[in-house]
Amino acid sequence: MSWRPSKDSARGCSQYNICRGERRYSHFSSSDFYSSLRLEDFLSVGDTSGTEEDTDSAILYGTLRGSVVGLRYYTGVVNNNEMVALQREPNNPYDKNAVKVNNVNGAQVGHIKKELAAALAGIMDNKLAIVEGVVPYGAKNAFTMPVQMSFWGREENKEAVLDQLKRHGFKLAPPLKGSECGFGSKWISGRSGPSYSAPVHAAVQLTTEQLKSEFDKLFEDLKEDDKTCEMEGAEAVGTLLLPHQKQALAWMISRENSNDLPPFWEERSNFYYNILTNFAEKQRPKNVLGGILADDMGLGKTLTVIALILTNFQDGKPLPVEKITSDKFFEESGTNSMNSVGRRLCKDSSNVMEPGVSDVKKFENAPLKYSSCLPKRDKAKKPRYSGSSDLGESEEWLFQQTETTSCVIQEDAGFASVLLPSSACLKRPAKRKGTASVQSVEKKYADGGPRATLIVCPLSVLSNWIDQFEQHIHQDFHVNIYVYYGSDRNKDPSVLSEQDIVLTTYNILATDYGIRGDSPLHKVKWLRIVLDEGHTIRNPNAQQTKAALNLEGHRRWVLTGTPIQNSVKDLWSLISFLKLKPFTDREWWHRTIQRPVTMGAPGGLGRLQSLIRSITLRRTKTSKVKGKPILELPERKVLIQHVTLTEEERQIYQSVKKEGRAAISRFFSEGTVLAHYADILGVLLRLRQLCCHPHLCMNTSSSFSADNKTPEEPREILVSKMKLVLSSGSDEECAVCLESLTLPVITRCAHVFCKPCIFEVIRSEQPNAKCPLCRSELRVEHLVECPLEEEADSTKGKKSDQEWISSSKINALMHALIELRRDNPAAKCLIVSQFTNFLSLIENPLKESGFAFTRLDGSMAQKKRVEAIQCFQSSQAGSPTVMLLSLKAGGVGLNLTAASRVFLMDPAWNPAAEDQCFDRCHRLGQKHNVVITKFIVKDSVEENMLKIQNKKRELAAGAFATKKPSASEVKQTKINEIKALIDL
């Protein structure tokens, strides 16, 4: 049932990205604001088997003493007070009611005695309660042992559970004091029965506020102690690390080379004890040789990881990579550089080389693993360092089609970074022309063990990684990087395992994994696995999570800026990925950490904290190292400049507003607001455009199609509605996954979702799937995909036929620009808008007033973008002082620090999108204070947008541990926003 991206759908995706821009910060987007709404909240899907214990609302019904029998048949052992797991065994040939008893390690200890099992079976099978056990004493018994059971469930199931037990002659005892949270098994060994105490309600339940501040502390106190050692990167790291990056590197290396026991384990007389579960075993539990790097974005997680890869290979030695040195031998021998390079790239990595000329010969004879790696057309004069089987003839290949980060194969630039649409080898630029040779460095210890680091990231940051490799791997070193992406990715595991770095996406990972037995990524033993944006796997039931958890490799890292996004729950997948015993099993995580924390049990947070502390490094932009801020950025000021429309502009605006408001209030009175969401966005879009320039909304068709019988809209209208939603800059998220839309599709009822998300809804709700937003009928065959290509900008060119006129906002801008030039001729600025047409309109007066400007928007090819950026960043006299920038162009990697002024021409729905844009110049390397001017038209939708932005900011700030809103709350919020926007 896994959904498989095709080439076409990938292009669809790119199309989307061109319209919508980057999605990288979706965790800062309104999805944050809506907190952690999950599918299960409004659909009964989620875990199809329904095993999803609603862990947060579970209460303790009571306890019961029972016995474990058949001990002598099994090898699993327990200690007194050790937790045990009770597991139904419906296929037991002797008793269909059988309940197994397993120790923390999963080894079977025995069975629940059959009479009791008969009572438990129904309860467990129907998920009426979760039954947990602790062996209070008698752990060394030969035949049977007691087990103290706790029954947990939702309030409404309590009666049914008690009843079921009663029918079998059992009665729950009230909760034992100290056992409420199922940990710390406090039973005193001995024959006397448990001492009953009055039922204790969930210990001190922390308020949301308290929880939030506790969580904050959780990650704030992490910076001290051993995490301030610094370490230099290996020679192959081409960038000098900042102090905090050196610290991170030192910390990561110490984690990877650590011999420590994992948290909560102690060595006690030849045994290793887990102090949470009281489990003990002879075998030393493995600590994760990794952890969570949870630095705020902008602190250089990517660079740090690159440094880690290059610096810490085996035995604390750097990755043995070939150093490229100038070598006359090549020229003299007439060896074609392409060949030499191709072999370098493709040779069998087990071939051990010694430095020196003789190596070249060895090298020549090195077996080629995939000889077609070389481009066939080798007339190129410049060295080419990579290629792929089907590079073909084209000059440029669009590698990845996000607006911001597409990469192209550069055939003739001075560097040889060749990226393919799919599988690609990536090489460092060669400094020298014509020839290059290879000096093999200390390959001796590379044999045998795993070599490759796997990096998994969301598609949207794939190219950022590539950029960063380009930037930070020293030019003289050859690092084999394979981008495992696209339908023609090379599925030979041995090709992957020979690489230094394999880069792929969560989607590829999940797709491969879904095809049984055919996941090369899962056949390789990785030296190291890095999950970028690791909170991507926070849903334990998602295919990509399962796929990630099943990767093999001892060094395991999670990179994330938002380790606890909404609750402790989100941490489990990460911890499980790190393979920290015993938390890989959700039951132990839940019993020992999650429940104690959410129920506010004493010590619960302490545990979580020490767990996190031991495996996490987190610094924020405001963190300090030795009293000094980690990043010293110049000040950033945001000014709001109000603009008043001219009489004429105001008239047009009011008439459109009047018409739109009438329509929208009709939707309200009909109760069809959500059904007309796209139409409403259209109205708002036109108003926003009118605030900028009257020409902008000229050919946005009035989309109130004659008679809006929602469920039957024809395809073309749906497509245009979807485009409207996507291009309106409203930052719509998919109501299912709450992330920005991936591969958007529109339903008949005109709601837009990610294709994979809505497919999953339909699959799990079949045969009568309903639209998550309006509950209309949902069918796969009615979904309409966003058609590819045909850039929205086609309108742009034609528009310019019109005679150019100015607008109030343009006037305000030009006034500010000229003033700026007068005061500081060298100052550079960004002019940012969501509407690329608007940027085009602005070009006119810029030319007239003699500004040298450049432009960066999503429609530009990578080559042009690079040019535009370099040109703008240049400090040469005569270099452009103005850059026209579309709001969402460029990823985190985009560095526009040459600018110290930003003019934001129109507000975005989502304040985070604005902030990210500002961060492109207000970031490491900025020397000046940054002043941002937001132009806001008075008495317009823009002012209302500001208000909503502020509300979102407030909510985002407080949304840390608050309860997730329900679907209806989400809807209501949207409706309220609409009302506020159009003054209803």
Place this chain on the structure above:
DNA sequence: ACCGCCGGGTGCC
């Protein structure tokens, strides 16, 4: 003795 008692065989679900 259609019982009691004895003692050996036996033992999860």
Place this chain on the structure above:
DNA sequence: ACCGCCGGGTGCC
């Protein structure tokens, strides 16, 4: 299991 339970052997004191 130094138990319980089962079922065969046995049978006054």
